[in-house]
Amino acid sequence: MLGAFARGTGLIAVALAIGIVLLQWSDASTDAAAGGQPPVTGTPAAPVETTTTTAAPAGPRGPAELAVLVLNATGKNQQAKPMADRLAVVGYRTLTPGNATRRDDSVVLCRAGLDQEAAALVAATGLPATTGVLDEAAASGMEGASEADCVVIIGAR
Helix, strand or coil: CHHHHHHHHHHHHHHHHHHHHHHHHHHHHHHHHHCCCCCCCCCCCCCCCCCCCCCCCCCCCCHHHCEEEEEECCCCCCCHHHHHHHHHHCCCEECCCEECCCCCCCEEEECCCCHHHHHHHHHHHCCCCEEEECCHHHHHCCCCHHHCCEEEEECCC
């Protein structure tokens, strides 16, 4: 019973951390879109036409928009599936977990441009992980990584 309580509490803490991170990003993108200027009130003397040729940045992608592959590099059996299940509970679209060459440290690799998503994924895992770029060279050495937006490699520490 105590173990279930601890797992439940841990899951709530992870969900809370993800929510806070996403709210911070949402606030930052709203401030940037507004240009940091207060809204204009009143009626202008003459109509003003503005034309923009660039679209506003889309902002960070939500967990459901990311395909995440979890790989076990701990040297112990059955470490990737529980993490994949944990990430699925908080909304990530997980691929079939697998194994990787043993390593000490955990790492989250995401495609270029997904830096904020990588940080949120590290928070969701609860691992002391670093982040990096999932490029073609890195993906070629991991089975299933070609379909993933991000890869979580669970290290021995």
